[in-house]
Amino acid sequence: MKPTPIVAIAAAVAAAALATVRAAGPVVLTDITESVGVRFTHNNGAFGEKYLPETFGSGAVWLDVDADGWQDLLLVNGTTWPEQQGPPTSAALYRNAGDGTFTDITAGSGLDTPLYGLGGTAADFDNDGFVDVYVTALGPNRLFKGQGDGHFVDVTTEAGVGDPGFSTSALWLDYDEDGHLDLFVGNYVEWSAETDLFCPFVDDAKSYCTPESYQGQSPTLYRNVGNGTFQDVTTAAGLRAPSAKTLGVTMLDFDSDGWMDLFVANDLQPDMLFK
Numbered sequence: 001m002k003p004t005p006i007v008a009i010a011a012a013v014a015a016a017a018l019a020t021v022r023a024a025g026p027v028v029l030t031d032i033t034e035s036v037g038v039r040f041t042h043n044n045g046a047f048g049e050k051y052l053p054e055t056f057g058s059g060a061v062w063l064d065v066d067a068d069g070w071q072d073l074l075l076v077n078g079t080t081w082p083e084q085q086g087p088p089t090s091a092a093l094y095r096n097a098g099d100g101t102f103t104d105i106t107a108g109s110g111l112d113t114p115l116y117g118l119g120g121t122a123a124d125f126d127n128d129g130f131v132d133v134y135v136t137a138l139g140p141n142r143l144f145k146g147q148g149d150g151h152f153v154d155v156t157t158e159a160g161v162g163d164p165g166f167s168t169s170a171l172w173l174d175y176d177e178d179g180h181l182d183l184f185v186g187n188y189v190e191w192s193a194e195t196d197l198f199c200p201f202v203d204d205a206k207s208y209c210t211p212e213s214y215q216g217q218s219p220t221l222y223r224n225v226g227n228g229t230f231q232d233v234t235t236a237a238g239l240r241a242p243s244a245k246t247l248g249v250t251m252l253d254f255d256s257d258g259w260m261d262l263f264v265a266n267d268l269q270p271d272m273l274f275k
């Protein structure tokens with residue numbers, strides 16, 4: 001399967017104009033991806049085996065990696081399978097030059113680590129003033145601590161957030177309002193290349209299986225202890241859901257009681273609202 005470019009950056013009129021009903025006609029968005037210097041092709045690793053993760057795209061994150069006031073762009077990527085020939089690939093990091101263009105600063109950034117990435121989320125988890133990045137992957141996930149200059153250090157092991165599952169999405173939130181950002185990780189299904197199932201299609205040729213063929217995985221909630229480490233509090237927080245096959249998650253205090261709530265979107269399973 002040929003990798004397909006999946007990123008398109010759209011530019012429009014100024015934000016103030018977007019908030020105003022314009023009598024002149026509809027707002028028009030223009031694809032300026034290549035002209036601003038973003039050239040990225042997602043690698044799903046497909047080479048004929050039809051592994052389930054190959055059906056996924058990947059995430060993108062806006063973040064200011066060098067604290068210059070301009071939003072930079074991280075594009076999460078898959079990689080080649082161990083049995084596949086070809087060079088591994090990594091996420092791509094583009095620095096916003098502030099003049100409408102971007103520069104690829106991936107090499108040497110610390111984010112140029114080959115992994116089968118699926119999503120990402122950025123926040124300053126340790127309150128040091130520099131943005132950090134959590135990348136979800138076909139286990140383990142990675143937590144990269146920002147240095148404030150466009151470079152990152154992998155602190156996954158010491159932080160204790162290397163969720164070994166098939167993680168799709170994640171978000172930062174202070175669920176207990178202690179001033180430290182906690183981490184919610186959405187997981188998909190129990191899958192590995194060794195346990196990959198053969199799902200026949202036409203003429204008994206192998207096809208991509210649906211998620212119904214696999215056991216779901218519970219999401220994980222990590223509590224930020226405040227010293228650079230996290231604790232798995234999934235069960236204690238009432239979030240254990242073994243049948244979940246999570247694709248996305250969002251948060252909002254929907255009932256205005258002062259506490260953040262979570263809505264989890266699942267694949268071919270009921271979605272879940274956690275209060």
